[in-house]
Amino acid sequence: xxxxxxxxxxxxxxxxxxxxxxxxxxxxxxxxxxxxxxxxxxxxxxxxxxxxxxxxxxxxxxxxxxxxxxxxxxxxxxxxxxxxxxxxxxxxxxxxxxxxxxxxxxxxxxxxxx
Amino acid sequence: xxxxxxxxxxxxxxxxxxxxxxxxxxxxxxxxxxxxxxxxxxxxxxxxxxxxxxxxxxxxxxxxxxxxxxxxxxxxxxxxxxxxxxxxxxxxxxxxxxxxxxxxxxxxxxxxxx
Numbered sequence: 524x525x526x527x528x529x530x531x532x533x534x535x536x537x538x539x540x541x542x543x544x545x546x547x548x549x550x551x552x553x554x555x556x557x558x559x560x561x562x563x564x565x566x567x568x569x570x571x572x573x574x575x576x577x578x579x580x581x582x583x584x585x586x587x588x589x590x591x592x593x594x595x596x597x598x599x600x601x602x603x604x605x606x607x608x609x610x611x612x613x614x615x616x617x618x619x620x621x622x623x624x625x626x627x628x629x630x631x632x633x634x635x636x637x
Numbered sequence: 638x639x640x641x642x643x644x645x646x647x648x649x650x651x652x653x654x655x656x657x658x659x660x661x662x663x664x665x666x667x668x669x670x671x672x673x674x675x676x677x678x679x680x681x682x683x684x685x686x687x688x689x690x691x692x693x694x695x696x697x698x699x700x701x702x703x704x705x706x707x708x709x710x711x712x713x714x715x716x717x718x719x720x721x722x723x724x725x726x727x728x729x730x731x732x733x734x735x736x737x738x739x740x741x742x743x744x745x746x747x748x749x750x751x
Binding site for chain 2: 555557559565566567568569572612614616624625626627628629630
């Protein structure tokens with residue numbers, strides 16, 4: 524079945540460092556890919572998404588490119604801030620199937636210090 | 638605009654007691670609705686999803702159940718809680734007419750079974 528694999532955390536960075544969180548997927552169809560962020564004590568918020576190969580999703584300085592050849596959707600940010608400390612989830616959703624659910628990776632905790 | 642409400646925000650229940658968590662969506666009709674559980678260190682697990690009133694699909698067999706008595710109401714229940722039911726429960730909704738999009742999540746319910 525479909526699955527998502529994220530790099531293990533926690534990731535600890537200093538402010539203004541470059542961030543990469545790796546995400547790879549396995550899917551039988553042509554999935555849409557997502558990154559969600561969960562700030563402490565809160566629910567999940569959609570950060571960015573890409574619906575087809577070579578699409579780049581971007582938001583709040585974060586970006587990720589849908590790479591079909593490597594089945595990857597790595598999250599990057601050029602300069603992280605303390606406020607970016609959160610748990611990041613990569614997810615996929617298969618297409619053309621009503622009611623199919625988002626499948627999440629296990630999440631990667633990011634901690635940014637000043 | 639669409640909003641999603643979950644309550645209560647936190648709950649402490651003894652083992653063997655019943656459970657009822659409620660989720661409602663406003664500002665949309667016929668949404669797909671989902672219950673996820675986030676246990677410590679285990680990522681997000683899909684529990685149930687619903688594409689319409691009275692239609693419930695279960696992803697994981699367990700002592701929890703879900704019901705959808707109204708179009709925009711989704712209830713998660715248990716007759717007798719187990720310690721292993723502790724976790725962070727998230728409700729989410731989505732619409733399908735524009736293709737497989739992301740979800741909008743509620744703020745979650747933190748359940749501690751003691």
